[in-house]
Amino acid sequence: MSIRQKAGPFSDQRVESHTLSLEHANVTPLNPPTPSPPPSPWLLRIPEIFADAVPEIIRRLDSPCCTKLGHEYYLIRPAAPAALRQAAVARLVRWNLPVHHSWPCCPRSMPGFVEKAAQTLARKFSARHPQSLLIGLLDPGSRDTYYKKLASNLRGRTLQLFPPPALPPPESEDQDPEAATLFCLLGKEGLFCGLHSPRLANGFYAGGTRFISRDSATTISRAGAKIAEALHYLRLHRPPPPAHAHWLELGASPGGMTAELLARGYRVTAVDRAPLHPRLAGSPALHFVCGDAASFHPPPDIRYDAILSDMNGDARDSIRSVLRLTKKLQPGGLVVFTLKAGGVGTPDEIDHLCGSVIALAAAGGLRLLAQTHLTYNRHEFTLFFELGATAHSNPRSDTSSSSQPR
Numbered sequence: 001m002s003i004r005q006k007a008g009p010f011s012d013q014r015v016e017s018h019t020l021s022l023e024h025a026n027v028t029p030l031n032p033p034t035p036s037p038p039p040s041p042w043l044l045r046i047p048e049i050f051a052d053a054v055p056e057i058i059r060r061l062d063s064p065c066c067t068k069l070g071h072e073y074y075l076i077r078p079a080a081p082a083a084l085r086q087a088a089v090a091r092l093v094r095w096n097l098p099v100h101h102s103w104p105c106c107p108r109s110m111p112g113f114v115e116k117a118a119q120t121l122a123r124k125f126s127a128r129h130p131q132s133l134l135i136g137l138l139d140p141g142s143r144d145t146y147y148k149k150l151a152s153n154l155r156g157r158t159l160q161l162f163p164p165p166a167l168p169p170p171e172s173e174d175q176d177p178e179a180a181t182l183f184c185l186l187g188k189e190g191l192f193c194g195l196h197s198p199r200l201a202n203g204f205y206a207g208g209t210r211f212i213s214r215d216s217a218t219t220i221s222r223a224g225a226k227i228a229e230a231l232h233y234l235r236l237h238r239p240p241p242p243a244h245a246h247w248l249e250l251g252a253s254p255g256g257m258t259a260e261l262l263a264r265g266y267r268v269t270a271v272d273r274a275p276l277h278p279r280l281a282g283s284p285a286l287h288f289v290c291g292d293a294a295s296f297h298p299p300p301d302i303r304y305d306a307i308l309s310d311m312n313g314d315a316r317d318s319i320r321s322v323l324r325l326t327k328k329l330q331p332g333g334l335v336v337f338t339l340k341a342g343g344v345g346t347p348d349e350i351d352h353l354c355g356s357v358i359a360l361a362a363a364g365g366l367r368l369l370a371q372t373h374l375t376y377n378r379h380e381f382t383l384f385f386e387l388g389a390t391a392h393s394n395p396r397s398d399t400s401s402s403s404q405p406r
């Protein structure tokens with residue numbers, strides 16, 4: 001593969017039909033006009049927690065059909081793919097891919113599957129110079145290791161068939177977020193592939209972000225995996241704060257996120273009404289303030305590099321607490337905000353809540369970088385803001401309407 005060569009602009013390969021109107025040309029058509037081709041297929045990953053909303057999502061994306069694949073994947077034909085970035089329901093879609101090649105089959109009973117699939121991928125995509133080739137599983141949680149091995153064999157064989165690379169393929173999170181990657185999803189329903197940039201797909205990995213276990217021996221709470229995944233995801237939009245950066249963390253107890261930030265070499269001022277886990281006591285880079293975030297007053301000379309909020313309660317109250325403290329944030333500073341949507345049911349209600357939080361943030365000088373639903377987010381979303389900085393080029397951070405991109 002011509003790795004590191006930035007792929008040229010690519011479209012969703014919809015075929016526009018340009019039919020000449022013969023009606024006004026005063027001639028009799030020899031052939032009836034060709035009907036427009038059906039919309040192109042897209043593969044969406046919709047977290048299980050939003051399964052009830054799938055019919056509504058498909059309806060809002062104006063797709064005439066929907067096929068469920070594996071776990072959490074849906075093959076649809078959206079009439080206007082731009083809606084995947086603009087529609088209110090788009091925030092319920094974790095990952096998306098235009099399907100430029102599919103082979104619906106049962107790979108297990110298909111003789112020579114790897115060789116045939118690899119030859120086809122090389123023939124169809126090598127001239128497009130994707131920066132990397134990543135193959136994920138349609139059912140990643142399956143105990144059956146067959147498809148994992150098949151994916152690894154298929155990747156290896158396909159890379160052999162691509163032109164010799166100038167450099168080895170970048171590690172997933174070292175990819176250029178804006179360059180095209182060949183993403184493939186594989187499972188018992190077949191192979192589904194497309195060229196898409198990690199940023200537009202909404203993840204560096206085929207199907208989403210890196211899986212992070214929340215069950216290690218040192219885990220304090222599942223929130224630790226949440227901030228770890230959030231910091232991986234953030235690279236799609238901007239680099240994470242450098243080591244030794246100072247975080248203000250609101251809603252820190254029992255301390256899963258605090259422990260993760262400290263393990264990354266950050267300094268943390270943690271605020272919560274409840275105490276932190278005793279294991280964190282004595283951490284030299286940690287300052288804990290036991291109390292309400294709404295009445296926390298940082299020392300006058302302090303400037304934080306980033307604010308993290310994981311407070312439960314009404315998300316509008318939480319963002320107000322964050323905004324009061326952004327005067328202590330460095331220009332261009334980062335805000336990572338868990339928007340709790342518990343008890344908020346329909347896509348419209350979720351959109352209304354998210355829209356009002358984003359509008360409050362914008363009025364307080366915070367620009368939305370991205371919003372997503374992470375692996376360990378339940379009824380909540382993770383929002384990323386930047387304080388009054390020059391805009392990064394991110395098509396999904398347009399905050400101009402209440403229907404926010406993810």
Ligand SMILES: C[S@@+](CC[C@H](N)C(=O)[O-])C[C@H]1O[C@@H](n2cnc3c(N)ncnc32)[C@H](O)[C@@H]1O
Pocket residue numbers: 220221223224250251252253254255256257258271272273274291292293294310311312313
């Ligand atoms: C989901 S838990 C946080 C989990 C934590 N981030 C972790 O990593 O373990 C929510 C926390 O927000 C705290 N909280 C909610 N509102 C608060 C407020 N106004 N001031 C301080 N803490 C608050 C609660 O006490 C609770 O500990």
